[in-house]
Amino acid sequence: MKGDQRIDRRFAELAAAGRKALIPFVTAGDPDPEQVVPLLHALVGAGADLIELGVPFSDPMADGPVIQRSSERALARGVNLAQVLEWVRVFREGDQETPIVLMGYLNPVECFGAARFARACASAGVDGVLLVDCPLEESAPYRSALDAVGVHQILLAAPTTRGARREALARAARGFLYYVAFAGVTGADRLDPVALAEELADWRRLLAVPLAVGFGIKTAGDAAAVAAHADAVVVGSALVETLSRADEPVAAAAAFLRPLRAALDARSDAAAGLPA
Amino acid sequence: MSTQVLAPERAESTSGESGRFGPYGGRYVAETLIAPLEELWEAYLRFRDDPSFRAELERDLADYVGRPSPLYHAERLSRENGGAQILLKREDLNHTGAHKINNTVGQALLAKRMGKRRIIAETGAGQHGVATATVAARLGLRCVVYMGALDVERQKPNVYRMRLLGAEVVPVESGSKTLKDALNEALRDWVSNVSDTFYLIGTVAGPHPYPTIVRDFNAVIGREARAQMLARFQRLPDAVVACVGGGSNAIGIFHAFLADEGVALYGAEAAGEGLSTGRHAASLVAGRPGVLHGAMSYLLCDEDGQVKETHSISAGLDYPGVGPEHAWLKDSGRAQYLGVSDEEALEAFHRLARTEGILAALESSHAVALALRLARELPRDAMILVNLSGRGDKDVNTIARLEGLVL
Numbered sequence: 001m002k003g004d005q006r007i008d009r010r011f012a013e014l015a016a017a018g019r020k021a022l023i024p025f026v027t028a029g030d031p032d033p034e035q036v037v038p039l040l041h042a043l044v045g046a047g048a049d050l051i052e053l054g055v056p057f058s059d060p061m062a063d064g065p066v067i068q069r070s071s072e073r074a075l076a077r078g079v080n081l082a083q084v085l086e087w088v089r090v091f092r093e094g095d096q097e098t099p100i101v102l103m104g105y106l107n108p109v110e111c112f113g114a115a116r117f118a119r120a121c122a123s124a125g126v127d128g129v130l131l132v133d134c135p136l137e138e139s140a141p142y143r144s145a146l147d148a149v150g151v152h153q154i155l156l157a158a159p160t161t162r163g164a165r166r167e168a169l170a171r172a173a174r175g176f177l178y179y180v181a182f183a184g185v186t187g188a189d190r191l192d193p194v195a196l197a198e199e200l201a202d203w204r205r206l207l208a209v210p211l212a213v214g215f216g217i218k219t220a221g222d223a224a225a226v227a228a229h230a231d232a233v234v235v236g237s238a239l240v241e242t243l244s245r246a247d248e249p250v251a252a253a254a255a256f257l258r259p260l261r262a263a264l265d266a267r268s269d270a271a272a273g274l275p276a
Numbered sequence: 277m278s279t280q281v282l283a284p285e286r287a288e289s290t291s292g293e294s295g296r297f298g299p300y301g302g303r304y305v306a307e308t309l310i311a312p313l314e315e316l317w318e319a320y321l322r323f324r325d326d327p328s329f330r331a332e333l334e335r336d337l338a339d340y341v342g343r344p345s346p347l348y349h350a351e352r353l354s355r356e357n358g359g360a361q362i363l364l365k366r367e368d369l370n371h372t373g374a375h376k377i378n379n380t381v382g383q384a385l386l387a388k389r390m391g392k393r394r395i396i397a398e399t400g401a402g403q404h405g406v407a408t409a410t411v412a413a414r415l416g417l418r419c420v421v422y423m424g425a426l427d428v429e430r431q432k433p434n435v436y437r438m439r440l441l442g443a444e445v446v447p448v449e450s451g452s453k454t455l456k457d458a459l460n461e462a463l464r465d466w467v468s469n470v471s472d473t474f475y476l477i478g479t480v481a482g483p484h485p486y487p488t489i490v491r492d493f494n495a496v497i498g499r500e501a502r503a504q505m506l507a508r509f510q511r512l513p514d515a516v517v518a519c520v521g522g523g524s525n526a527i528g529i530f531h532a533f534l535a536d537e538g539v540a541l542y543g544a545e546a547a548g549e550g551l552s553t554g555r556h557a558a559s560l561v562a563g564r565p566g567v568l569h570g571a572m573s574y575l576l577c578d579e580d581g582q583v584k585e586t587h588s589i590s591a592g593l594d595y596p597g598v599g600p601e602h603a604w605l606k607d608s609g610r611a612q613y614l615g616v617s618d619e620e621a622l623e624a625f626h627r628l629a630r631t632e633g634i635l636a637a638l639e640s641s642h643a644v645a646l647a648l649r650l651a652r653e654l655p656r657d658a659m660i661l662v663n664l665s666g667r668g669d670k671d672v673n674t675i676a677r678l679e680g681l682v683l
């Protein structure tokens with residue numbers, strides 16, 4: 001299975017090379033529904049190892065204002081789940097390697113139908129699905145549908161996750177575990193990489209899959225600092241905000257991501273004793 | 277009245293102890309909120325059975341809320357309407373003017389015992405916000421109320437009332453700028469302040485354990501009404517009718533009657549400008565199962581799963597979701613839910629005002645309208661119990677505006 005699951009394969013390659021994964025998040029269809037696929041390719045070109053593609057929802061209760069507004073703009077342009085899957089399919093024609101994780105809320109999936117959604121993900125070339133409002137206890141019906149077609153359901157862990165629940169999450173995690181860096185919403189200014197270190201070390205001892213960290217990572221410095229204690233970093237609001245202000249979003253995406261890539265690589269080169 | 281303040285246990289399918297009502301309910305929330313929801317449930321289970329908590333709650337309900345609320349036989353209204361007798365459970369006479377205070381008094385005591393110093397709430401019309409600001413003032417807790425920016429504009433007197441009570445009212449500018457967005461924003465606040473903050477939800481919606489806790493605190497309505505019916509008429513009503521926004525006043529009056537098979541239960545949903553116009557808020561009548569605000573229940577959303585904007589003349593019913601226990605009562609057939617239009621509700625408002633001298637809340641006027649409709653099909657010796665969930669003072673401006681007046 002490992003061989004043909006793109007997420008597992010990508011993390012295995014990164015581990016072998018001693019590199020950290022950079023995972024940008026963009027909302028599908030924002031800022032420009034016409035440029036989604038070029039935008040995804042540009043992210044890969046600028047150093048993305050995996051991509052989280054946001055499925056817009058009317059009530060994004062775990063998101064801060066930047067992603068809320070991004071979601072509203074995408075919906076106003078008529079973006080829906082079927083359209084997002086179609087963009088992934090077209091992206092796959094040009095890129096068979098980079099894993100795509102859909103990130104969103106449960107209701108659009110529920111309305112699409114869990115089994116139909118899982119099949120559509122597999123045939124479009126989606127590799128993972130992260131449903132923000134679907135914690136472990138509620139995940140069984142979606143997970144079994146996704147498992148059946150080889151798509152990973154990505155689970156979240158948080159600073160409030162304690163005790164036996166940690167072990168249960170660690171056991172259930174597939175692909176990677178997404179650790180939410182602080183109790184809060186996306187894009188908040190509450191990241192404290194130093195305070196995170198111990199927590200992340202605990203998680204890595206528990207986990208058989210890679211550990212990704214997201215929420216509040218905005219700069220190359222943040223990315224490098226967090227990556228010291230994790231296998232992957234997710235950058236969302238800062239990128240989405242940049243794109244929303246850019247005249248040329250595709251170029252702006254690449255320009256935003258390159259310094260983060262460089263900072264992560266400098267870190268792993270240094271760790272491997274290579275000259276910077 | 278009864279010394280049993282909290283709801284007695286029922287069959288597992290509707291008890292909510294497991295967080296499920298049939299397939300509905302659950303905890304569809306971000307991982308960060310699982311631990312505080314668990315903490316709340318454990319605290320609730322502990323205090324629910326604690327004699328000192330129960331005594332304090334009972335005292336507050338009597339001396340502060342003004343319970344028991346009267347059961348009133350609306351004889352003139354019944355006579356003019358024809359058919360069954362209509363009995364009103366007068367929740368409008370509670371402190372702050374609605375059933376909402378039953379829940380806020382209970383949850384605030386819980387917050388205090390859990391050592392939380394800050395209370396947050398969402399509000400639509402402002403009734404729950406006022407009821408929350410009220411109990412927060414009394415207990416000396418900080419209070420922040422989220423309210424859609426559109427509702428802040430529509431409900432200025434209640435916004436001012438909350439501020440007079442010392443609460444901070446935060447207008448919510450996202451989404452449709454109404455109640456559902458206020459709920460989203462309250463959840464965002466909670467996720468960011470889990471350690472010191474108590475989220476005081478205003479209805480039987482939201483993730484487990486809220487639908488169970490809010491129901492239990494409102495179940496006093498039905499328990500009193502059932503005892504009052506027996507004491508006064510030596511019989512139970514043939515039907516119980518309540519309006520359904522999120523569903524708290526309805527579940528509050530239904531619950532004591534669930535096991536009484538001869539008592540029909542009816543929920544009045546806001547049919548707005550008519551179900552066929554799409555401008556309504558009738559989630560049970562016209563929605564489909566889905567997930568919003570932490571629970572699986574009936575929901576008004578489009579085919580892509582995006583939540584729809586709703587419409588009702590009454591801000592308190594203007595919500596696209598509904599509590600999960602109602603979804604289960606509907607599917608199981610134990611309760612029936614029917615739409616009542618803006619126009620019908622307004623007409624019932626005026627009839628109650630003119631025949632009985634009672635200005636009902638526009639929300640409650642939906643229940644009155646449905647009761648009048650049902651009564652006409654029943655004999656004169658039949659009895660319909662209506663939850664008059666709130667008083668209409670807050671709606672006077674809205675009604676004047678509809679009639680072309682500016683006060």
Ligand SMILES: Cc1ncc(COP(=O)(O)O)c(C=O)c1O
Pocket residue numbers: 374375376400401402403404478479480519520521522523524525526591592593637639640665666667
């Ligand atoms: C008087 C009154 N009745 C009913 C409602 C609807 O809420 P619920 O369905 O939770 O009782 C409200 C909500 O604001 C209200 O103020």
